[in-house]
Amino acid sequence: MRTTGYVFHPEYLWHDTGTSAGLMPAHPTAGIQPAVHIENPEAKRRIHELIHASGLLGELVVIEPRRATVAELTRVHIDTYVQHIKTQSELRGGGGDAGDGFSPIGRGSYDIARLAAGGLIELVTAAAQDDITNGYALVRPPGHHATAAQGMGFCLFNSIAVAARHAQHLGLTRVAVVDWDAHHGNGTQAIFNDDPSVLTISLHQAGCFPPDSGWTHENGIGDGLGYALNVPLPPGSGHAAYLHAMHQVVLPALDRFAPDLILLANGFDAGVFDPLARQMLTAASFRDMTRLLVGAAERLCHGRLIAAHxxxxxxxxxxxxxxxFLEELAGTTTHVTDPLAAVVAGYAAEPLTPQQEAVIEEAAQLLPRIQTTVAAS
Ligand SMILES: [Zn+2]
Structure with a gap:
């Protein structure tokens, strides 16, 4: 029987991304009418409410987040960047942007982003103490694009990276980060690029975001060579391609690496209706991918699998x-099924293409570089 932890906090919905028109900062004189930033609370609110309404919440161990400390953040971020976010978020009306023009800092976002990273920290602590088997932190803002010195792609602090360093601090020295968000986990990769104690594996849409990032030749540097894996899947990839990548790259990489903990950068924007990517995964795809990852965690690291939204x-x-995803993580089902299952079945039936198979094979060729005997940093 698995025990699944769940982190959520109303403040996650209070991270204020302002009046951008989707991705574009409002600029009336340039013809950009104010609207709603595409990274807004609504999808996250509806996820939490469905977890509650389905009855699943009652089967989870609810864990209260706390704010990550500056010392915890500066294990992965430079101090001046952390202070920049703090200073900006204290301004009336919020501050500027975290780095790339798409990542607004709202008033108070510093504390909310610390609460997001701290939610992951609390889940990792609970898993390390065997209070839970696995867990999911439904947090905002997201984190996987943030590098040591810059926010980007709506991300302020890299919560997954902070959680990985926290795990190592607790003695879980070998950490694998699987990232199936539709966009490249560039920040996490950059933070651990020369570090063989953290394996990063990113499945994403090729050439999507960040631009020109996440190619298979990005394979780590120095002592970390071999410990960054990328599977840049062509636009239009769906169930068959992602499942093939799981079997050919993700699972064998995890088996070779033998982690003490698996972290999951859990984006759902490879879903078939997502406006920010062009992949074709369905709810059933996420269920099947989760089943494989849970199996790997049970085989390799006592089930320890901690996911960040x-x-x-x-x-x-x-x-x-x-x-x-969360039903599968907890090993249960609810009365709620995908109401669009019949509509999306045709997308999910799309067979593997030679182009998809080739890039997956290219990534699989790099697996022998992963050793199981590297020393932890
Ligand atoms: Zn994404």
Whole structure:
């Protein structure tokens, strides 16, 4: 019987991303009418409410988040960047941008982003103490694009990276980060690029975001060579391609690495209705991928699998993907099924293409570089 932890906090919905028109900062004189930033609370609110309404919440161990300390953040971020976010978020009306023009800092976002990272920290602590088997932190803002010195892609602090360093601090020295968000986990990769104690594996849409990032030749540097894996899947990839990548790259990489903990950068924006990518996963895809990852965690690290919410921008479909994921993580089902299952079945039936198979094979060729005997940093 698995015990699954769940972290959520109303403040996660209070991270204020302002009046951008989707991705574009409002600029009336340039012809950009104010609207709603695409990274807004709605999808996350609906995920939480569906977890509650489905009855699943009652089967989870609710864990209260806390704010990550500056000392915990500066294990992965430089001090001046942390102070920049703090200073900006104290301004009336919020501050500027975390780095790339798409990542607003709202008033108070510093504390909320610390609460997001701290939610992951609390889940990792609970898993290390065997209070839970696995867990999911439904947090905002997301984190996997943030590098040591810069926020980007709506991300302020890299919560997954902070959680990985926290795990190592607790003695879980070998940490694997699986990232199936539709966009490249560039920040996490950059933070651990030369570190063989943290294996990063990113499945994402090729050439999507960040631009020109996440190619297979990005394979780590120095002592970390071999410990960054990328599977840049062509636009239009769906169930068959992602499952093939799980079997050919993710699972064998985890088996070779033998982690003490698996972290999951859990974006749902490879879902078929997502506005920020062009992949075709369904709720059933996320369920099947989760089953494989849970199996790997049980085989390799006492079931320890901790997930951080990342992307997922369809307010209407993302909640069903998240529910399928969380049901599978907890080893249970609810009365709620994907109401669009019949509609999306045709997308999910798309067979593996030679182009998808080739890039997956290219990534699989790099697996022998992963050793199981590297020393922890
Ligand atoms: Zn994303």
């Amino acid at each position: 990342e992307g997922g921008y369809s307010p209407f479909y993302t909640p069903y993907c998240a529910l399928a």
